[in-house]
Amino acid sequence: MPPPHGFRYDVHTDGTVVVTHHGRAAATLRGPRAARFLAEIDAGDPQLVMARWTGNYRRGNERAARLHPRHRR
Template identity: 60%
Template sequence: MGTPSDFEFLVRGDEIVIRHQGRTATVLRGARAAEFLAQAEQGDPQQLMARVTGNYRRGNERVARQHPRNAR
């Protein structure tokens, strides 16, 4: 699986805007925004933003659905 990319975040006052490929994916406010900033400083911000936005499951879902183990 590849690493996530094309994410960026902007701090606007007390909120954090997370964008993916130039489009707003989500906005974090309050405690969730503070937690995001703390985690972004410690780890990989691209991976974190993919997790927060729910945009980390891309690529192999269609192929996995066709696998004999998953066929019903």
Template identity: 65%
Template structure:
């Protein structure tokens, strides 16, 4: 499984956390979710944690699945 990359985060003065992926805003966390994220990102692999929290983690098989015959119904 490929490792995610390109994620970064910024903690703002109001306590919110903005997660970006390759320079684009992926998610904004506030309140308790922001605190929970910060505690988790410190204790684990930051890239994996940010990918999981944003839902932006791709497994690399999307193109293969899209081209599979069982997924071709309705396409022309």
């Protein structure tokens, strides 16, 4: 699966963090959640962290999992 791309984040003066994906707002983080997000961005791959925080990381394997014999009815 290719790594996620197209994410950006902007930190506003009041501490709010807005995460965008291809120019559209995907998440708005305030207070302690914003601080935790910024600490995590510094520690890891920013694109992967933003994909995880916005919930946009589950791409590519859903169809394959749905077709697995274990999931058939």
